[in-house]
Each structure stands twice: as C-alpha cells, then as structure tokens.
Amino acid sequence: MKNWLIAAAAVTALTLPAHSLDVDGMSDAEREAFRAEIRQYLLENPEVIMEAVAVLEQREAEQQAQADVALVAANEEALFEDTHSWVGGNPNGDITLVEFIDYRCGFCRRAHPEIENLLETDGNIRLIVKEFPILGEDSVTASRFAIAVKQLAGNENYKAVHDALIALPGEVSEPALRRLSDAFDLPTDDILAHMESDDVTEVIASNHALAQRLRISGTPTFVMQTQMLRGFVPADDMLAIAEDLRSE
Template identity: 40%
Template sequence: MRRLLASSLAALLLTGAALPASAGSFDDASKEEIRQIVKDYLMEHPEVIIESVQAMQAREDAAKADEAKGQIAALREKLLRDGRDQVLGNPNGDVTLVEFFDYRCGYCKQAQPTLDELIKSDPKLRVVLKEFPILGPDSLVASRAALASVAQGKYKEFHAALIASKGALGDDKIMEIAKGVGIDTDKLKAAMQDQAIAGHIDDNHALAGKLAINGTPSFIIGDQLVPGAVDLDTLKKLVAAARGACAGSC
C-alpha cells in the first residue's frame, strides 16, 4: 500500500496534476511523512521521473500538433497558393509540399538531395518554396537575390546553386554564384532593391510565426508540420497519407 501511495503521489506531482482536496487537511507530521515516502520511492525508482517527463512531453507535442493542424487549415491558401512563391515539381500536382528554408542552413543543404529524389520519384508532387532567411544578414541577401532572379527566369538554377554552395555566403559569393548560372548581376542588384521582395520575405516570416516555425528546414504536407531534415521514406509516407486524405488538389 505504501508503495502504491508513493507511486500515485509521485505521478501526480511530476505530471502537475491536482492533489486531492483533502490533502490540505493533513497535519505537518503527515505532510512530512508523505514527502519522505515520495522521496524514498523516487530514489528507488528514478525511472518514474523519466516516464513522467516523457508523458508530459508527449502531451505537449500532441497539443502543438493539433494547434498546428488548425493553423495550417486556416492559412492553407497563403501556404499553397501565394503567387509570389516559386514552385518545383509539377505545378499542377495533386499534393503540395511546402518548405520553409534558409540558404545558409546546413540541414536544408542536407535535405535538398532527398527533396530532389522525392520530386523525381513522384510526378504528381508540387513543391512550394518559402524563402525564410533566419540565419543572419547573408541569408537575407541570398533570399533577396534569389527572388530578384525570378525577373530573369533563373530562379530554379540559382536556387539550386545557392543551396549546393559550401562555406560562407557573403555578397561577393552570392554574385559569383549568380553569374555562374547566367544571371546579369547588375540587373539583379537593381531588382534586389524592390520593396515588393522585402515585403514577400516579411510575409513569409509572419506566416512562419503563426505556425510557430522557428527553424529550417520545416515542411508542411497535408495537415502535418514536419520540422527538420526528413529521410526519403518518411517524406514518401507523408505525401501518400496526404494524397489519401484529400480529394483533388491539396
């Protein structure tokens, strides 16, 4: 009985659940005995702490996932159909994957070959690229340059080259990469000053904020928000689930 009481009290304390109302009627000696019972039990069974923390984390993760689903539904048009965003894969695909990324993000670079393979293996997949520079001034310059390259019809080539680049990504390196894919850098620099580009990036940041996205890469597939670099099999399963859950384009 003493063991069961200790286990129950420990679970209540660790998970933040309310103690019985009658607990307030215990005298000081009884309270001290209860504290000692719980302490002794936790010393003998430290795994209870780990299990309780894991259970609490699971509940928090589930709550965040549910909240994200609601936000994704409310923001679906901005996520999937913002005409300013660039699209890879099939522009008329039946499933859309959205990626928030940063050109200086190592995990984004790591994820790109996987994303390329996914696009290659699924001719019905549409991929929306959300420029989301969060890793400093160089990231912002790279995103502004990438979006400015749209006017020269070179975004896809420039995007691929920026993602594949190694080392620091300063202004000179960005222009060198641009020149390497056939971009007129004088025109590019002028186009980068367009406030519409700054507004587009600001809107992406605001959208990410509503979805509690604070890292890159972050993917949205169907009603799922998936943070971090994800392996190919997982992405395929998520796309298949989204395809099975929706009728028509999603």
C-alpha cells in the same frame, strides 16, 4: 527538467491513496511523511518517471500537432496559393509540400538532397519554396538574390540559383553572387540592383509574417497538406507521411 517534475507529480498522484493528497489538511508530520513516501517510491521505481515522461511528451506532441493543423487551415491561401513563391516538383501533384528555407542553415542544406529524392521517387508532389532568411545578413542577402532572379529571370533560373545557393561555401558577398549570376548567363547588374527593391522586400516580409502566424521560428520547416513538420525530415519519412495523407 520541467517534464521530470510534472511526471514525478503525476506518478505521485497515481500511486498514493487519494486521502494522502490533501496536502493543505496535513500536519507538519504528515506532510513530512508524505514527502518521504514520494521519495522512497521514486527511488524504488525510477522507471516509472521515464514512463510518465514518455506519456507526457506524447500528449504534448499530439496537442502541438492538433494546434498546427488549425494554424495551417487558417493560412491555407498564403501557404498554397500565393503568387510570389517558386513552385516545383509536379505542379499538378495531389500532395503539396511547402518548405521554409534559409540558405545558410545547415539542416536546410542537409534536407535539400532529401527533398530532391522525395520529388523524384514520388513524382506526384507539388513543392513550394518560401524564402525565410533568419540567420543573419548572409541569409537575407542570399534570399534577396534568389527572389530577384525569380522576378527578373524566371522560375527556371531561380531553381538553378536556388540549388547553387544552398551549396555555396563561404560568405554571400557581391563578388560571389556576381560569379554565380555570370555562370548562369543572367543579367547580373540588373539582378543586383533589384535585390533591394520593394518587390523583393515585400516577398520576404510576407513570408516572415506568415511564419509568425504559423509560429515557425526555425528552418527547415515543412507543411505537407495539413501537417506541419518542424525540422529536418528524411525523404523516407516524408514518403510515408504522404501515403498516410493519401489514405485519409
């Protein structure tokens, strides 16, 4: 609704004579006529409001993109060079994609096969996963488990558990995690005990602090090189963005 009001004001400013805009200097009768002129114009030309809204939204999107580029630049080391995040895809790829993920997020689950498709199709993308649980206790439990697996059992087992957690139905309970851990022949008791360790807590706290600096409040959120992509993005669109970045 706010955009509609702003657009209406913009339309008025663009379509009425300049002298008519001195509202403070108008008499009551002139002010009433001014309002009537605005209303009549918008009733006769409603499409102008939609055009103004589209222009306004485009400008806001461009401003947001510029602000995001600055945020990414200010946090490059934490985004691309931290020592606690899992790195996959092509570790030597010319494009780095960072994903902030919550295992209980429906759009993260929808994005997962898209990311797999992207990595397979392109072959030159480095993927960094940031555990970012924001949707309740099940989200936190799932991330703690995944991080504990990485810290105790290595990157390969983390990837296997990561893929399983993103598809895990039902609650993220201890029995469910035990079954998952046992299925991959992991040191289950050690991992469950390590979930509440300071080492795991520090990873989650670090990722949340980074997300706050980047003004990320939802998942999935992606950072591809200099660009921030907020929300679900299909693989084809990511491929196009990657090619645009390579041509810069």
